[in-house]
Amino acid sequence: MYKKKQDTKPQVISYERVKSYMLWMIERYGDYSARTLLQKANLLFRDDTQYNEAALAYLIERDIVNDLRYAKRLTMSFSEKNIGPNKIKEKLYAKGFSSQTINECVSNLATTDEDYFEKALILKKRKFGDEPIEDLKLKQKALRHIISKGFSYSIANQVIGYTDDEC
Structure with missing residues (x-):
């Protein structure tokens, strides 16, 4: 009834393919933390992960992926809601930011x-x-x-x- 695809070859994993996947994720779904983006790439390209960190480094170097900028935007979004600083820290930590980035963002909040x-x-x-x-x-x-x-x-x-x- 259904024909199986017998001629399909596994796609070759290359630096360009990994980089274009990361760019597609950012364009499609918005910002990601560097850690989350690397986890998603490692999951998809688990057979050969040698290009994942290099592609991520390229995006960080070009300032396409910027953890501090993304964390500041999330912090401002969370602060507008009725949640306290400890919950903001918890949510940022769950997104995969470093504790230094989290503390910098929460300390910069203009709330008393x-x-x-x-x-x-x-x-x-x-x-x-x-x-x-x-x-x-x-x-x-x-x-x-x-x-x-x-x-x-x-x-x-x-x-x-x-x-x-x-x-």
Whole structure:
């Protein structure tokens, strides 16, 4: 019923092919970290990985792949959402950035503890209402929720006991 392809030869893995694959990935899907791009190339060209690092070095040299630029853009995107600095670091680490790049990006954020307090307060109000939480179990649940979103314990604790009268 279906004919098998009997004449297909495996394609030759070359430097140009690996480089064009990496460029295609970037054009098609957007930026990647260098580590992620190398992992994808190693997965596809697992039979012969000798050209993968050279192709990646070419892209880095031409500033097509720039981890710091990509990490800064992701950091700005994450900071606009209601998540804290610890969650931002976690998400950047999952993308494959080095700890030096992550620390540089998070330290360059133009946010203060007051900004993080406001973001945490929005989270608390959205899930638990405007009133300060008195019930112990509900307070623990709220603390876990706010801390899981990347905020520090001190900010989470301030938010839990906050009332609108304290301004």
